[in-house]
Amino acid sequence: LETFKSLSPAEFFYRNREIAGFSNPSRALYQAVRELVENALDATETHGILPIIRVYIDRTSNPMHYVVSVEDNGIGVPPQFVPKAFGQVLFSSKYKLRQTRGMFGLGAKMAILYGQLTTGRPVEIITSPVKSKRVYFFKLMIDIKNNRPIVLEKASWSKKKEWHGTIVTIALEGDWGRAKSRIIEYIKRVALVTPYAEILFKGPDNSYFYYPRVTTKLPRPPREVLPHPYGVDLEAFKMLIASTQESRLEDFLVKSFQGVGKKTAQDLLRKIGLPLDKSPKKLSLDEIKILVEEMKKYERFKPPRADPLSPIGAELIVLGLKQILQPEFVTAITRKPAVYEGHPFIVEVGLAYGGAIESSNEPILYRYANKIPLLYDEKSDVLWKIVNELDWRQYNVSFPAPLAVLIHICSTKIPYKGVGKESIADVPEIEREVRNALREVARKLRSYIQKKQKVEETYRK
Amino acid sequence: LETFKSLSPAEFFYRNREIAGFSNPSRALYQAVRELVENALDATETHGILPIIRVYIDRTSNPMHYVVSVEDNGIGVPPQFVPKAFGQVLFSSKYKLRQTRGMFGLGAKMAILYGQLTTGRPVEIITSPVKSKRVYFFKLMIDIKNNRPIVLEKASWSKKKEWHGTIVTIALEGDWGRAKSRIIEYIKRVALVTPYAEILFKGPDNSYFYYPRVTTKLPRPPREVLPHPYGVDLEAFKMLIASTQESRLEDFLVKSFQGVGKKTAQDLLRKIGLPLDKSPKKLSLDEIKILVEEMKKYERFKPPRADPLSPIGAELIVLGLKQILQPEFVTAITRKPAVYEGHPFIVEVGLAYGGAIESSNEPILYRYANKIPLLYDEKSDVLWKIVNELDWRQYNVSFPAPLAVLIHICSTKIPYKGVGKESIADVPEIEREVRNALREVARKLRSYIQKKQKVEETYRK
Ligand SMILES: Nc1ncnc2c1ncn2[C@@H]1O[C@H](COP(=O)(O)OP(=O)(O)OP(=O)(O)O)[C@@H](O)[C@H]1O
Ligand SMILES: Nc1ncnc2c1ncn2[C@@H]1O[C@H](COP(=O)(O)OP(=O)(O)OP(=O)(O)O)[C@@H](O)[C@H]1O
Ligand SMILES: [Mg+2]
Ligand SMILES: [Mg+2]
Numbered sequence: 001l002e003t004f005k006s007l008s009p010a011e012f013f014y015r016n017r018e019i020a021g022f023s024n025p026s027r028a029l030y031q032a033v034r035e036l037v038e039n040a041l042d043a044t045e046t047h048g049i050l051p052i053i054r055v056y057i058d059r060t061s062n063p064m065h066y067v068v069s070v071e072d073n074g075i076g077v078p079p080q081f082v083p084k085a086f087g088q089v090l091f092s093s094k095y096k097l098r099q100t101r102g103m104f105g106l107g108a109k110m111a112i113l114y115g116q117l118t119t120g121r122p123v124e125i126i127t128s129p130v131k132s133k134r135v136y137f138f139k140l141m142i143d144i145k146n147n148r149p150i151v152l153e154k155a156s157w158s159k160k161k162e163w164h165g166t167i168v169t170i171a172l173e174g175d176w177g178r179a180k181s182r183i184i185e186y187i188k189r190v191a192l193v194t195p196y197a198e199i200l201f202k203g204p205d206n207s208y209f210y211y212p213r214v215t216t217k218l219p220r221p222p223r224e225v226l227p228h229p230y231g232v233d234l235e236a237f238k239m240l241i242a243s244t245q246e247s248r249l250e251d252f253l254v255k256s257f258q259g260v261g262k263k264t265a266q267d268l269l270r271k272i273g274l275p276l277d278k279s280p281k282k283l284s285l286d287e288i289k290i291l292v293e294e295m296k297k298y299e300r301f302k303p304p305r306a307d308p309l310s311p312i313g314a315e316l317i318v319l320g321l322k323q324i325l326q327p328e329f330v331t332a333i334t335r336k337p338a339v340y341e342g343h344p345f346i347v348e349v350g351l352a353y354g355g356a357i358e359s360s361n362e363p364i365l366y367r368y369a370n371k372i373p374l375l376y377d378e379k380s381d382v383l384w385k386i387v388n389e390l391d392w393r394q395y396n397v398s399f400p401a402p403l404a405v406l407i408h409i410c411s412t413k414i415p416y417k418g419v420g421k422e423s424i425a426d427v428p429e430i431e432r433e434v435r436n437a438l439r440e441v442a443r444k445l446r447s448y449i450q451k452k453q454k455v456e457e458t459y460r461k
Numbered sequence: 462l463e464t465f466k467s468l469s470p471a472e473f474f475y476r477n478r479e480i481a482g483f484s485n486p487s488r489a490l491y492q493a494v495r496e497l498v499e500n501a502l503d504a505t506e507t508h509g510i511l512p513i514i515r516v517y518i519d520r521t522s523n524p525m526h527y528v529v530s531v532e533d534n535g536i537g538v539p540p541q542f543v544p545k546a547f548g549q550v551l552f553s554s555k556y557k558l559r560q561t562r563g564m565f566g567l568g569a570k571m572a573i574l575y576g577q578l579t580t581g582r583p584v585e586i587i588t589s590p591v592k593s594k595r596v597y598f599f600k601l602m603i604d605i606k607n608n609r610p611i612v613l614e615k616a617s618w619s620k621k622k623e624w625h626g627t628i629v630t631i632a633l634e635g636d637w638g639r640a641k642s643r644i645i646e647y648i649k650r651v652a653l654v655t656p657y658a659e660i661l662f663k664g665p666d667n668s669y670f671y672y673p674r675v676t677t678k679l680p681r682p683p684r685e686v687l688p689h690p691y692g693v694d695l696e697a698f699k700m701l702i703a704s705t706q707e708s709r710l711e712d713f714l715v716k717s718f719q720g721v722g723k724k725t726a727q728d729l730l731r732k733i734g735l736p737l738d739k740s741p742k743k744l745s746l747d748e749i750k751i752l753v754e755e756m757k758k759y760e761r762f763k764p765p766r767a768d769p770l771s772p773i774g775a776e777l778i779v780l781g782l783k784q785i786l787q788p789e790f791v792t793a794i795t796r797k798p799a800v801y802e803g804h805p806f807i808v809e810v811g812l813a814y815g816g817a818i819e820s821s822n823e824p825i826l827y828r829y830a831n832k833i834p835l836l837y838d839e840k841s842d843v844l845w846k847i848v849n850e851l852d853w854r855q856y857n858v859s860f861p862a863p864l865a866v867l868i869h870i871c872s873t874k875i876p877y878k879g880v881g882k883e884s885i886a887d888v889p890e891i892e893r894e895v896r897n898a899l900r901e902v903a904r905k906l907r908s909y910i911q912k913k914q915k916v917e918e919t920y921r922k
Binding site: 003004005012024027084092104113116117119234236239285376378380415420425427428 | 468476546580749837840880884888
């Protein structure tokens with residue numbers, strides 16, 4: 001006879017932690033570092049603060065245990081939210097339609113959970129919000145069965161100097177020997193696309209990596225937006241109806257979506273034969289289905305706006321590729337925004353060729369999503385599939401060749417394959433847009449190669 | 462100013478459904494079929510019932526919508542649990558230490574959720590438990606915000622004939638054109654390792670695939686076990702203490718773990734200096750840490766037992782490989798059980814060479830986990846890494862070569878990389894065991910190739 005039960009989200013992710021990237025001590029150390037660094041960048045850049053980030057990994061008396069500490073000068077965490085922000089799984093300030101690195105409400109908690117189950121030690125949080133006059137200290141553990149924080153200690157004191165930000169310190173089992181090269185590569189690739197950030201990294205072997213700020217020009221911070229009508233599904237639509245204050249269907253459409261003006265709403269509703277002033281909450285399920293179906297095919301919505309998103313920029317991609325690769329040829333483009341399932345997204349592709357790049361049997365691929373470098377699971381990423389399915393000979397490239405490709409996707413939601421954020425799922429609209437962007441830069445490479453060949457031929461004659 | 466909120470597990474997986482394999486209509490159709498088929502096999506084989514499984518995919522008036530219906534002769538679902546089993550995310554009868562295909566409490570709900578958000582239609586469940594005199598009918602939807610079922614309709618009637626089992630019918634958006642070959646391959650690979658099951662599949666294009674039962678010999682059903690002491694972490698240990706009825710530490714160890722006899726428990730406790738009769742609930746956190754640390758290094762626990770697990774068996778693997786590949790040479794082994802993080806696991810490897818197998822640049826890999834065929838994300842699977850990192854020339858195989866490898870891992874917990882169950886994470890103990898198993902069968906292949914070469918040389922002379 002079968003016995004049934006439910007699990008709290010904390011117990012679910014504790015039992016299945018390899019799903020969040022915590023599959024072994026080496027991978028866990030990497031994942032803990034990146035979850036904290038990504039939180040630090042979200043707390044600074046997203047809020048118009050030039051990031052200063054310190055990452056310290058120290059040894060402990062136990063050769064398998066390390067202490068990871070990440071400090072930032074960000075907006076801090078309001079003290080009343082600290083316990084849940086760090087002690088309750090699926091609790092977040094990023095459950096919005098805004099481009100941030102974080103999106104699951106899980107990252108910090110997974111690192112803390114892993115520390116707790118391997119060392120038994122609590123996490124220490126020190127934080128001070130921007131406008132606050134006090135600094136707050138917390139020692140926390142997670143009550144896994146019930147998915148809630150256990151506050152072991154808390155304290156606060158008045159600020160002695162002008163400081164705002166957060167320091168998160170976790171003791172956990174790790175494997176620096178195996179994780180070192182990946183962690184260092186991750187930090188380097190973060191610095192490549194955030195030249196306005198100052199990053200200091202110290203490893204447990206006392207190796208230091210320092211990336212100074214090379215520009216004080218911060219990209220415009222991403223903004224929260226309304227969903228775009230393309231691909232909005234039935235359930236999302238029902239949730240918008242449930243939370244709307246609008247009593248007229250026409251106003252509901254204009255206020256709930258981006259890209260829907262008054263005229264467009266009227267045209268769409270007349271097309272389906274729904275009254276402009278009907279109350280959205282009075283729509284029957286069949287009327288909702290017809291409306292959603294029609295919105296999917298409707299051709300006159302304005303395309304999504306680019307300005308709420310925060311791309312790296314073609315200029316910075318070229319600069320970054322030049323710096324790390326010293327290529328003979330480099331080009332980059334930032335595409336206009338497209339949409340998938342109501343989410344606007346921008347694809348950026350950079351391509352570097354020749355020079356100091358070593359020849360290899362396939363292109364070297366640098367993947368980024370919302371400015372996060374993706375280092376694992378390359379071969380199950382849709383981006384790798386696209387780069388390797390391209391017929392490069394059509395662009396005068398025959399392997400082995402010295403070719404590197406950088407692809408960045410930014411969006412209000414990145415369709416990751418897993419909560420460990422390592423590879424991107426096969427979403428048709430994204431696939432199509434990346435393929436077109438790649439062909440665009442590949443054509444530029446081809447012109448360069450052809451010109452160069454012409455010059456060499458003329459020279460030989 | 463940041464605003465914080467929490468999500469229910471249903472809303473979390475609704476918003477991030479690509480993480481569960483529902484990333485596009487083609488993939489969703491595949492995933493829905495497999496989630497239901499895996500539930501059907503768990504409901505039969507795990508309970509000593511020879512499986513009879515029917516999978517029907519029908520078209521609807523909407524060219525993008527299909528109806529998927531899976532019927533089994535399994536143990537059924539008790540009516541009081543049907544709403545939660547199919548309407549509450551993270552609700553399951555498989556949250557145990559037992560080898561089953563299901564493990565997350567998510568699969569059926571994801572398929573139902575996807576159907577709901579793409580077609581707006583409820584799932585229909587018909588079920589009758591083995592001992593019941595009645596058949597039960599439910600029409601359900603999922604309240605996503607609150608993670609609970611909405612029962613739209615229910616009914617029951619007395620059984621007219623001897624039937625037990627379950628029929629799950631879901632209407633969802635799909636893409637049969639793109640999904641067809643994968644779905645058919647999946648069904649075929651299921652049949653390969655379940656020759657005691659009768660499986661009928663009907664596609665929306667009225668294509669039929671019928672796999673009759675070829676043996677009535679059911680493998681012994683898997684049994685629930687206690688955790689093995691190796692690699693049990695601090696949190697798991699604390700949960701065992703919280704739920705134990707034992708008042709003496711020695712009895713607690715013997716009763717809570719497999720492989721720990723009375724003498725072993727006494728020896729271990731004396732080694733650390735803990736009293737045999739101390740109450741486990743009175744252990745301090747430091748004492749727990751010392752005990753867990755010591756258990757990890759202790760060498761005298763009995764190894765895990767094989768009989769609670771349910772391998773395919775070397776004989777069946779050889780039979781299956783012969784049937785589908787018609788090779789010249791085939792061998793298979795089932796290894797003794799090993800342990801990772803308290804979970805016993807068994808590795809089985811089959812190897813087929815030559816004959817009708819086409820030559821290719823890398824081995825053809827058939828991956829199975831708890832008898833589930835894994836078709837996607839091959840290149841991010843630890844199994845693919847191991848097969849391709851092996852130096853096959855040491856075994857007289859040089860590519861291109863006609864070589865196929867089948868690897869099956871069965872365990873009380875498969876460390877999947879994602880909740881979509883498509884690839885296996887890098888767990889050191891499993892990696893080591895698979896590598897050794899692969900070398901074992903590769904050596905047999907080498908002897909065969911060497912013998913064959915000798916014969917050919919003698920023949921030429
Ligand atoms: N360094 C930090 N500064 C400010 N706020 C932070 C910081 N770290 C975490 N937070 C807050 O805690 C919340 C939870 O962080 P957590 O990493 O668990 O989830 P997330 O970042 O929202 O999503 P993800 O799981 O994708 O990382 C964040 O949403 C943010 O509000
Ligand atoms: N065909 C079936 N026959 C009997 N019980 C079933 C059937 N399908 C589902 N169930 C019951 O419903 C529960 C929930 O199924 P669901 O697929 O959502 O999760 P799971 O199988 O436990 O785990 P997973 O997410 O890994 O599939 C199962 O644990 C099982 O008890
Ligand atoms: Mg985060
Ligand atoms: Mg299931």
